Structures are given as structure tokens and as C-alpha cells.
Amino acid sequence: MADKKQQNTWFFKVGLVLTVFMVTIILIGQFWTPYDPSAQNAAEKALGPSLAHIMGTDYLGRDIFSRVMDGAGTTLFIAFFVVLLGSAAGILVGALTGYLGGIVDTVLMKICDSITAFPSILLAMIILKVLDRPGKWTVIWVLAILFIPSFARVSRTEYVRIKKQNYISLARLEGASPARIMALHILPNAFPVLLPAITIGFNNAVLAEASMSFLGVGVSATEASLGRMLSDAQNYLVTGLPWYALCVGGTIVLLILGFSLLAEGLQQRRK
Numbered sequence: 001m002a003d004k005k006q007q008n009t010w011f012f013k014v015g016l017v018l019t020v021f022m023v024t025i026i027l028i029g030q031f032w033t034p035y036d037p038s039a040q041n042a043a044e045k046a047l048g049p050s051l052a053h054i055m056g057t058d059y060l061g062r063d064i065f066s067r068v069m070d071g072a073g074t075t076l077f078i079a080f081f082v083v084l085l086g087s088a089a090g091i092l093v094g095a096l097t098g099y100l101g102g103i104v105d106t107v108l109m110k111i112c113d114s115i116t117a118f119p120s121i122l123l124a125m126i127i128l129k130v131l132d133r134p135g136k137w138t139v140i141w142v143l144a145i146l147f148i149p150s151f152a153r154v155s156r157t158e159y160v161r162i163k164k165q166n167y168i169s170l171a172r173l174e175g176a177s178p179a180r181i182m183a184l185h186i187l188p189n190a191f192p193v194l195l196p197a198i199t200i201g202f203n204n205a206v207l208a209e210a211s212m213s214f215l216g217v218g219v220s221a222t223e224a225s226l227g228r229m230l231s232d233a234q235n236y237l238v239t240g241l242p243w244y245a246l247c248v249g250g251t252i253v254l255l256i257l258g259f260s261l262l263a264e265g266l267q268q269r270r271k
Contacts, residue, residue, distance in 0.1 A: 012265025018258035026076050029069025037062065037070040037224065046241055055247040059236060064244055068251050071224035074136065075255075078225075079205035081140045086147030087198050093148060094155020095182045099163050109156070112149035120146045121208050125217045134220040143208055147201060154197045158190035199263035203256050210252050226252050
């Protein structure tokens with residue numbers, strides 16, 4: 001039992017340190033980078049990793065580390081707003097369905113089931129292709145809508161469970177409105193369960209954005225992101241520039257790994 005608890009603590013600590021480290025580097029990259037991410041230098045193209053360029057340079061002489069810092073900022077920006085909007089709407093839907101039940105529960109959960117009937121990334125790619133309006137906010141709104149059902153189900157389960165507690169019955173007897181009960185009495189007690197789901201949401205949002213941009217249906221060609229950079233790098237994987245794809249792919253892996261370990265640690269600490 002002690003070993004399991006120690007392992008859970010290890011998940012949380014490593015995930016927290018890795019996530020904070022990656023997010024800090026990315027945030028710094030929005031204000032400062034070692035080189036101009038877009039600056040081309042023909043004299044330094046396709047250089048390997050060195051002290052001057054710790055991730056090397058690409059086929060146009062651009063510093064890869066600076067580009068990763070810049071592109072990761074776009075990916076994290078999208079992931080943040082996808083989770084913010086998706087979780088807010090999903091928790092609201094879960095609160096209404098779980099607390100009110102009846103026809104509200106039936107209708108809203110049927111809508112959620114309809115959204116999840118298709119693979120989310122595939123559905124997002126189809127919608128973005130149909131809209132034909134590439135850009136950060138288009139990706140954010142599409143993904144946020146597709147993320148609503150996952151948050152709604154977790155929220156609904158907690159609201160159904162907590163509304164049966166005695167202190168909720170007491171609040172009703174004292175005349176508290178349903179909105180007050182849902183927001184002030186149930187939500188704070190449901191949040192420990194919702195927090196790991198939100199953390200997993202970051203993980204999924206980063207992966208979804210990177211996947212779509214890699215396939216050319218995410219952010220526009222003028223905006224840097226990890227997925228679009230990885231798509232560019234694959235053309236040079238076996239032609240003398242392997243570190244480009246390895247560094248960009250490694251950044252995605254570390255970012256996802258940090259969120260995954262943090263979510264696992266939060267889930268285990270709750271048990």
C-alpha cells in the first residue's frame with residue numbers, strides 16, 4: 001500500500017515538474033527567443049545541434065529551438081482555450097442534466113451522444129475542411145464543441161451523486177434556488193473529480209491540434225504550431241535533417257507526458 005502511494009506521489013511530482021518546466025519555456029518563448037524564429041540564414045542552414053543552436057537549424061537556416069518555443073506557444077494557446085471553453089460548457093451541461101434530470105437530461109445527453117458517435121479528431125478535420133477557414137480560433141471553437149461531451153459526462157455523474165447528499169436536501173429546505181445549489185453547493189465538491197478530467201483535456205487538446213495541423217487542416221500556413229512544424233520536418237527526416245523532426249516530436253511527447261502524469265497523479269490522490 002505504501003509503495004502504491006509512493007508511486008502515485010511520484011506520478012504527480014514528475015508530472016507537475018515536467019508540465020511547469022515545459023509551460024514556462026513556452027511562455028518565455030512568447031516574449032523572448034534566442035533567435036528570430038522566422039529569420040533565415042543561408043550560411044547556417046541544416047546545422048546539427050550545438051552550443052550556438054541547441055536543436056540545430058532547419059533547411060532555411062532558422063534556429064529550431066526558437067521556432068519550437070514560438071510554435072509550442074500556438075499549440076498551448078489553442079489547448080488552453082479549447083479546455084477553458086469545452087470544460088465550462090461541458091460542466092454546465094453536466095450540471096443541468098445531473099441535477100434537473102428528466103427531459104433536460106434526455107435531450108442534452110442525446111446531443112452529446114450524437115457528437116461522440118464519430119471519432120472526435122476525424123469529425124474536427126471534416127468540419128474544418130468544410131469551413132475552409134484555417135486559423136487558431138476556428139480550431140479552438142470546433143475542438144471546444146467536440147470536447148463538451150467528455151466533460152459533461154464526468155460532471156453529470158458527480159452531480160447525480162452529490163445531489164443525493166443530506167446537505168443538498170437541507171439547502172433545498174432552506175429555500176436555496178437550483179442555480180445556487182448547483183454553483184455553490186455541488187460544484188466545489190465535484191471539482192476534485194473534475195480537475196483530473198480538465199488536465200486530461202489539455203493532453204487531448206495538444207494531441208488533437210498537433211494531429212490536425214500535421215495533416216494540414218489546423219492553423220493556417222502563416223501560423224507556427226508544433227503539428228505544422230512536424231509536418232514540414234518529416235520531409236527532411238532521412239535527408240540529413242533528422243534532428244528537426246526529433247526535436248519537434250520530442251517537445252510534443254514531453255508536453256503530453258507531463259499532462260498525462262499530472263492527471264494520473266491527481267486521479268490517484270483522489271482515491
